[in-house]
Amino acid sequence: MSATDPTATVEDGPDLKVEERGRVLVMTMDRPAARNAMSLAMAQQIADALDLLDSRPDLSVGVITGAGGTFCAGMDLKGFARGEIPVVEGRGFAGLVKQPPRKPLIAAVEGYALAGGFEIVLSCDLVVASREAKFGLPEVKRGLTAAAGGLLRLQHRVPYHLAMDLVLTGRMWPAPEAAEVHLVNRLADAGGALDAALALADEVAANAPLALAASKQVLVQSVDWPLAEKFERQEAFVDPIRRSADAQEGARAFVEKRSPEWTGS
Template sequence: MSTARSDLRARDAVVRFEVRDGHTAVVTLNRPEARNAVNGAVAAALEAIVDATEGDPSIRAVVLASSHPEVFCAGADLKEISAGRRASLRTERGGFAGLVFAKRDKPWIVAVDGKALAGGCELVLACDMVVASPRASFGLPEVLRGLIAAAGGLYRLPRALPANIALEMIATALPIDAERAHRFGLVNRLVEPARVLDEALQLASQIAANAPVAVRESLRVARASRDLDETALRQRSIAGMAIVAASEDYLEGPRAFIEKRPPRWSGR
């Protein structure tokens, strides 16, 4: 993976990858000339990054950001679609952009300082938490082009927003701004543009300070809460607790508390 990481760190990579403070991966969409539209290279890179971060026990959170000063992501690259390469914009395991349906245990935080439209909005909805600036906006304009938001947007947006607001956005193709999205709970933290990435990194560091196994199992149950009934969620919670209780960190937490020191999590 070291060679792949070097390729992704290159400034001209379509998706840049770096690790901050040892535990946070920063993933930056980097096709500013195309408003970060997703092509085959972006999809392949994001899937590779999902695999890399999931397989690296030192990574505890991932921040998804943009290199474009005004656009987070404009969605699918229409030039690729018109050239007959629509299938390349998705991967078998990850779906659109190699990410929206990818199986992930690590928390993903998206930093949005600009427009997140169509597939770009679906990337946002695929993440766990959102940090945005007031100049960010979110929308699913697919019906303007005779399309539908088939990469999760049609059912994730009504889960993230009041249903009638989401239905209006889907049917009219009109976006909402970040301040309104924050009031409705789609955006976790609303900060000035210069602070968006730093705020996302701070949120990631707050997550990384906690026991990795406990975070992973807690999120696994919480993410399923929209799809499973209480009986199934109770069983999943019991299973998660068993995994946590068998970890080294289960003993480290109380020990650190008694010894009045910061815990040294192993993630095992």
């Protein structure tokens, strides 16, 4: 989770901008002079925004991006030198990587997503990137390890030998190559990642919010469930959805040939 920019500085004002766009919560890491290196303040603000996303029934999807043409360069080393570690209790580095939100989260990547920045991306459920974006876990070049989820998640997102290549060499990885192995869901022209991510978010948010969150949780948590228990254990997530008002509304809307009006209940 180390940064690649040792000159990162703390700037005035909030480190994170939060905006609601319909059912989508947009979080913009806003420290462009420091290539959006992760500060303790920004980590806490991300954690607070994710709490908001999960608590509001009128919000279905989150989008996280970076200002100034860069996603995130990793940890703010100047803050680290002052004794600040951008970790939030319970949520981990960036207020995110240890405990992502219950609801779907989309990364919109321009420029570099390096070290902890790439680990933020790996914590997201969908990834949209500029064709010029680059990912990387350069920690081994600095005598460190990608301990904010890079070592834990990358091998489950891409083939094993590719994960080893990226971790052990610390090389830059262009977004088009990431798209070839489906780590990136959609590519955009330079400067267009956020707009493409918002279009994807709107597509997701058109669906029932309770069903979205439950579907994500089953996909994430069922990975290590014993085969004989999988169907039984998913019932805790999916049975309440069958009983929900939104399930009834979805059926009525289908019969009446209209768009459903979700209430999140």
